[in-house]
Amino acid sequence: MVLMAPLNRLLLAAPLLLALVLGGCASEDGGNGVQSEKLNTIRSRGKLLCGVDGKLPGFSFVESDGRYSGLDVDICKAVAAAVVDDPGKIEYRNLNSSERFAALASGEIDLLSRNTTETLSRDSAGGNGLSFAPTTFFDGQGVMVPVASGVKSLKDLAGKPICVESGTTTELNLADRMREIKAAYTPLKFQTGDQTYTAYLGGRCVAVTSDRSQLAAKRTSFPDPKAHELLPEVLSKEPLTPATVNADPAWADAVRWTIFSLFQAEELGITKANIAAKLAEAKAKPNLADLRRFLGVEGDFGKQLGLPPDFVVKAVSAVGNYGEIFERNVGATSKLKLERGLNRQWSEGGLIYSPPFR
Amino acid sequence: MSHSLEPAAAPRPPWWRDRRVMPWLVQAFVGLVILVVIAFLLGNLVRNLTAAGLLLSWRWLGQPAGFDLSESVLPFNAEMPYWRGLLAGLVNTLRAVGFGLVGATLLGTLLGMASFSSNGLLRRLAAVYVEVIRNIPLLLQLVFWYFVVFLSLPNGTEALQFPGVVLAKSGFYGAGFEAGWHWQGPHLVNGVWQAPLRLSVEFTALLTGLVAYTGAFIAEVVRGGIAAVPKGQWEAAASLGLHWATTLRRVVLPQALRVIIPGLNSQYISLAKNSSLAVAVGYTDLYSVAETTLNQTGRAVEVIVLLLGAYLVLDLLISALMNGLNGLVQIRER
Numbered sequence: 001m002v003l004m005a006p007l008n009r010l011l012l013a014a015p016l017l018l019a020l021v022l023g024g025c026a027s028e029d030g031g032n033g034v035q036s037e038k039l040n041t042i043r044s045r046g047k048l049l050c051g052v053d054g055k056l057p058g059f060s061f062v063e064s065d066g067r068y069s070g071l072d073v074d075i076c077k078a079v080a081a082a083v084v085d086d087p088g089k090i091e092y093r094n095l096n097s098s099e100r101f102a103a104l105a106s107g108e109i110d111l112l113s114r115n116t117t118e119t120l121s122r123d124s125a126g127g128n129g130l131s132f133a134p135t136t137f138f139d140g141q142g143v144m145v146p147v148a149s150g151v152k153s154l155k156d157l158a159g160k161p162i163c164v165e166s167g168t169t170t171e172l173n174l175a176d177r178m179r180e181i182k183a184a185y186t187p188l189k190f191q192t193g194d195q196t197y198t199a200y201l202g203g204r205c206v207a208v209t210s211d212r213s214q215l216a217a218k219r220t221s222f223p224d225p226k227a228h229e230l231l232p233e234v235l236s237k238e239p240l241t242p243a244t245v246n247a248d249p250a251w252a253d254a255v256r257w258t259i260f261s262l263f264q265a266e267e268l269g270i271t272k273a274n275i276a277a278k279l280a281e282a283k284a285k286p287n288l289a290d291l292r293r294f295l296g297v298e299g300d301f302g303k304q305l306g307l308p309p310d311f312v313v314k315a316v317s318a319v320g321n322y323g324e325i326f327e328r329n330v331g332a333t334s335k336l337k338l339e340r341g342l343n344r345q346w347s348e349g350g351l352i353y354s355p356p357f358r
Numbered sequence: 359m360s361h362s363l364e365p366a367a368a369p370r371p372p373w374w375r376d377r378r379v380m381p382w383l384v385q386a387f388v389g390l391v392i393l394v395v396i397a398f399l400l401g402n403l404v405r406n407l408t409a410a411g412l413l414l415s416w417r418w419l420g421q422p423a424g425f426d427l428s429e430s431v432l433p434f435n436a437e438m439p440y441w442r443g444l445l446a447g448l449v450n451t452l453r454a455v456g457f458g459l460v461g462a463t464l465l466g467t468l469l470g471m472a473s474f475s476s477n478g479l480l481r482r483l484a485a486v487y488v489e490v491i492r493n494i495p496l497l498l499q500l501v502f503w504y505f506v507v508f509l510s511l512p513n514g515t516e517a518l519q520f521p522g523v524v525l526a527k528s529g530f531y532g533a534g535f536e537a538g539w540h541w542q543g544p545h546l547v548n549g550v551w552q553a554p555l556r557l558s559v560e561f562t563a564l565l566t567g568l569v570a571y572t573g574a575f576i577a578e579v580v581r582g583g584i585a586a587v588p589k590g591q592w593e594a595a596a597s598l599g600l601h602w603a604t605t606l607r608r609v610v611l612p613q614a615l616r617v618i619i620p621g622l623n624s625q626y627i628s629l630a631k632n633s634s635l636a637v638a639v640g641y642t643d644l645y646s647v648a649e650t651t652l653n654q655t656g657r658a659v660e661v662i663v664l665l666l667g668a669y670l671v672l673d674l675l676i677s678a679l680m681n682g683l684n685g686l687v688q689i690r691e692r
Contacts, residue, residue: 128656176436191638
């Protein structure tokens with residue numbers, strides 16, 4: 001990929017153009033039940049095409065054994081488990097910030113699970129036309145500086161070069177915040193995260209700005225992580241959210257409720273370890289109506305979404321509940337050691353909230 | 359009654375065997391088919407874009423951009439509209455291409471001439487340079503110049519200082535005239551270098567890479583041009599007692615130009631296109647601004663159309679200039 005000329009990168013948009021030029025009309029809705037072109041395509045293909053970053057420890061990262069891991073990756077796995085009944089049947093596509101929306105719009109990927117901030121212009125039909133699932137990580141934009149630089153706040157960065165990845169919301173937020181405090185600065189924009197952090201570590205910039213989780217994640221792979229610190233200022237709200245295209249609401253719903261099921265499972269205390277026992281309990285006791293509906297023992301929630309009746313069982317068996325996913329990848333037991341903060345359950349003062357399964 | 363000398367008009371063949379009719383009909387038919395296919399594709403494009411709510415619109419060009427540029431010849435800030443940002447990017451691209459063309463031509467001509475030098479060391483050095491540079495991808499070279507060479511430069515008081523010139527990680531500084539024709543060299547202000555002439559390391563890395571790379575190709579074009587001049591010309595000049603450098607300048611190069619210029623044309627065009635690799639080293643060129651614009655507006659098709667148009671026009675302009683130049687140096691038939 002390194003050898004690809006940027007103009008060739010434009011060709012990434014070519015499938016989009018081609019799809020728009022050659023693409024026919026949407027197929028007619030026939031028969032009863034849920035009709036989703038995307039769901040049918042994924043089922044007949046037998047695997048999910050999931051767009052990830054691929055270079056961000058904790059979120060999506062290729063391990064030394066070649067397997068993908070991370071919070072974003074686990075979302076892909078949960079959806080794959082619910083749709084094609086196998087969390088392993090996923091083809092990952094590593095995308096940079098500039099490629100991601102074109103890849104989604106052209107149908108090159110089914111689901112974008114790549115630390116993408118939900119915004120109005122990305123969601124709206126007149127903008128990028130995406131359909132956002134529930135937010136899987138509530139983040140904020142931060143600034144990282146070398147401890148030795150003596151920079152203590154955003155104001156100290158006036159007149160200094162700041163490294164930022166182009167095509168991100170962070171690029172715009174940086175411009176807004178610096179304009180607010182009336183500080184001139186030099187934004188050095190790079191196309192990929194690798195280039196951005198290499199230039200920062202090379203000393204070209206006094207600071208690098210991105211989502212706070214991403215800065216913490218990248219710092220773990222620095223030669224000397226302790227030599228770098230995050231400024232206390234949080235520049236923006238960054239709800240990192242998986243997305244699908246607007247055109248297929250049934251597919252978007254399937255993704256949305258698969259993710260909600262991970263939230264709900266945590267709320268109900270259902271984990272990867274005890275799901276089999278919970279399922280047996282639900283089957284044995286007809287009075288546990290909520291649990292029976294949630295796990296698909298009774299009712300037809302799965303069918304309504306165009307998914308198998310036990311899609312919740314499949315998803316949670318594959319990756320565990322949201323709390324387990326968080327702890328495993330970015331929480332206290334991981335290298336990143338992030339606080340749960342806003343990402344706690346609503347019942348504990350956080351923002352993770354699933355609407356009722358009813 | 360005079361007898362007509364012309365042969366009696368042959369009876370006209372039926373239209374399907376008429377040489378004057380059939381080729382026209384066939385061409386008209388093929389043309390019609392192409393038109394229908396294009397109309398179908400365009401119609402489909404518009405229909406699908408409409409369905410996706412993405413019908414082409416250019417109104418966003420007037421909206422405030424909201425992002426800053428790290429460097430711009432044209433004054434630019436975040437409150438100015440997108441079109442102004444794209445224009446600033448285009449001017450930055452033209453700056454890199456302009457300096458690149460001059461530098462690569464000088465380097466290439468010198469190298470091409472050196473390969474005919476009577477000095478064997480110089481000849482071999484030129485050959486080694488061309489073979490090494492030509493066979494390494496440009497992107498790798500740019501990344502090398504930027505991340506390995508220029509970002510290893512020291513900063514502040516430890517910067518490399520030469521009379522009138524300072525090379526630092528933050529940029530290259532040169533002496534020049536300040537307001538009031540006052541000669542001013544690079545100097546430190548609060549640990550930051552200041553000078554009348556300043557080039558960012560991003561621009562310098564891009565320029566170095568483009569000049570070094572395209573220079574190697576131009577050297578080959580120049581070498582080919584010189585080699586195309588008959589050996590007799592060299593021998594005739596030598597028998598007059600001319601030095602090889604004088605021979606080259608006065609006798610051989612003027613004739614070699616006729617062969618060189620068409621070859622230069624394509625090298626110039628690739629330099630202009632290769633300048634879009636600037637994005638790899640953080641230089642704010644047209645492609646870089648366009649990419650940011652595309653991501654902020656979501657107007658993929660429009661931005662790409664603008665980009666394609668800009669590079670196409672730039673390359674066609676270079677081509678037209680070179681063709682004009684070519685016309686000037688060709689042998690005039692009298």
